[in-house]
Amino acid sequence: MLKQMEGSQAVAEAVALCRPEVICAYPITPQTHIVEKLGQLVKDGTLEHCEFVNVESEFAALSVAIGASATGARAYTATASQGLLYMAEAVYNASGLGLPIVMTIGNRAIGAPINIWNDQQDSMSMRDAGWIQLYAETNQEAIDLHIQAFRLAEELSVPVMVCMDGFILTHAYERVDVPEQADVDRFVPPFAPRQILDPQQPVTIGAMVGPEAFTEVRYLAHYRQMQALWLIPELAEDFEQQFGRASGGLIHEYRTAGAQTLVVALGSVNGTIKDVVDEMRDDGHAIGSVSICSFRPFPMKALKTALRTAQRVVVIEKSLAVGIGGIVSTDVRMALDGLDIAVHTVVAGLGGRAITRASLREAFDRAARNALQRLTFLDLKHDVIHAEIQRLESTRLSGPIAENILRELGIVADHIG
């Protein structure tokens, strides 16, 4: 049914349609509205046969999900930012134990300095933790990806993170089509794990594995996740057949035909990118874009196929690998290994800085002129960093960078965007 609703509420409804049996909740901005709504749905009886557990930390949230999943219950939780880092140990544990937990990430920056706004540093920090990572472009896709995620997780026995940009999607009201229960039931069969904690058939789960078998266990984890490279497109196809709309898959291509410049990005910024692509196509530029939906497993082949005819690739990424630059672009470069294609890293939207059409246009124009650097920080305030760098040359000052800048000049958000 078509509804105008907030992204978080929509995702909560979608999750409820998947009939989770245990939901663990610990609040963190901007994830709160999701678990609040789920709590309400359980409490008012809309979502039956579900235990909603208010826990004392994110570490406990995922740990409760681990216990529940190992006991054969469909388990769900949601978090963001510091919360994801606080549960990091359990993130690796859940995948190591092969537990098909689904977790929403309301993408948000990582401090210090503390920042509640959107970027994707949080989920990027967990990219190698053995979870499948899907990134939603719109709230509609966030809904659809959750429905696909439960099936994907349970078919492969691998946990799945569905990442949606904090605030930009979680707090945005837009038109969404929330599927019917019967349709979701048809798409997501009941959870039927092969091995659970059961006194009838006692098993030991989580034993200490030594050097003699650890590599094999890790190899098989990798193998299992790589299977998602064919299962994800298959599920997306199934989904389209049943629900009548394309959602999910490994990547989405937009006006890539004949494009000399191709833009690659994850998540909601693809919407703005598409608008800029349209604008530039209208102006005669050969430009298109590719949105990565499945970041883990990384769709190496699909990306190579989509990008191989371009002259240059511009990766817009909402995260930073301090000391090297891009995270996503490093993987994109690997996909393009052996091809003579320039890959530019544009770090954008950190800590919620708005990624505007104007700034993207400027970066893409520069790329088209072959004048874009390998690593660019979009809308970087050069005066601020120059002043601080200059000062550093004369006086060394240890300690927090944000506060050091303040010593020189006070900067407050005094304009829109």
Add this chain to the structure above:
Amino acid sequence: MYQARIHGRGGQGVVSAAEMLSVAAFLEGKHSQAFPSFGSERMGAPVMAFCRIDDREIRLREPVMKPDALIIQDPTLLHQVNLFEGLSASGRVIVNSSRNLDELGLSELQSENPQGCVVTVAATELALKYVGRPLPNAALLGGFSALSGLIRLDAIEEAIRRKFAAKIAEANINAARAAAEAVAG
């Protein structure tokens, strides 16, 4: 694409106003996107929310930088925040105040914009009268409907109905109607 920006203070229902406006547009069969300015502001701090309305899917995710309309829920912001940033020359502005534009120091703005594009409406007073609480958001949406002609008043009314419990909704709808009448003159 039509873009509105709503300014107010935390606790005044700014985000709810954007939400209700988007729901009203949705009810009219339009695509609509509403989102807040994403702050950690507490009660009383300046906040804003955005609403885009279009006949096709809205993909743009940047904040509303060039608004076609401004809804200003708190006139005390007028000289504190650059509310008018990016406002187009033909943009509409509705200010919640019982005073007129001259008294608010907005005569310059009025002279720059076409006649009738900048209006004030005593939304807080209307809210107090009909709802009993100084929450001007629903009333201003009624006024906005009259000012912009973009969204019909009955769509606004239905959006209010979906947001609030029956009794409070009706009170807010009355405030919205009164504001619409006041703006329509």
Add this chain to the structure above:
Amino acid sequence: MKTSHIKFYQTGTYTVGNRLLSDADRSVQSTMERTNSLNSGHRACQGCGEALGARYAIDAAMRATGNRLIAANATGCLEVFSTPYPETSWQIPWIHSLFGNTAAVATGVAAALKVQGRDNTRVVAQGGDGGTTDIGFGCLSGMFERNDDVLYICYDNEAYMNTGVQRSSATPPAARTATTQAVGRSPGNVFGQGKNVPLIAMAHEIPYVATASVADVRDLEDKVTKAMAISGARYVHILVPCPLGWGSAPHDTIKLARLAIESGLFPVFEAEHGEITGRRHIRRQVPVEDYLRPQKRFAHLFKPVLQTDRLAALQAVADRNIRRFDLLEREDQV
């Protein structure tokens, strides 16, 4: 089980025979029915108090639940020595997740059982003192506070033995560990630190809290049995001497547990909903010195010179426990 006060006249042997008890009350080491939940062949050290405690506690819980029990286990000695992949000593469904999340994992298991309607299956969480009083404390407190249907058993050997005997918040004052070495002006663990988790558990007003030791496995079994008859959050804290960490002879494990109790250093009591409802009385208090002397971790108190001040401070700890928990048997209680 009904209990009756029996006065044992054999002293000095530290054991009493089953023959003094009625058939029903006799401790049974092995029968066809005993589940041996923690089976033989595991890799624990000789004289391991934790292995002994776990075997009795889990078997008692199995009996109490008709063998429908699931265990969540914290990282630590118990986990490592019982599950060297691909082998396992556990005859019950058992999960190890992490060091600090065992109570939460158990909550998840309980939640799943509830939603699946498997109400007759119960959950035990277990860990050492490090996994309980330190790193797992947040999850433990959360489980208590929510009154989740989990029995948490702490096997307290008073330090991080699995990693090589480092201090935990359950390490007693003056004890030598790898991180509180017997060097400097005040050797061993400092005085005035540490936390009493049974009392903290009581502060959560959970239905049942008890302490026990491997010196009295019948009492231990009784308490676990009692705990399994109650729903909600329950906590049993068992003192389990560690020959390696304590520097004691493997054959002294039970003797040391008994001396810890009889000196007053380890009070054995029960509490329901935050109120103490029972204590194991001490018939004749022994000086703390008798308990400390056989343990190398306290050797610096005796050699090269007798540390009378520090011994007095430890005696004061014991005396305070006795006063506070009313541990000394009085004539009218005999």
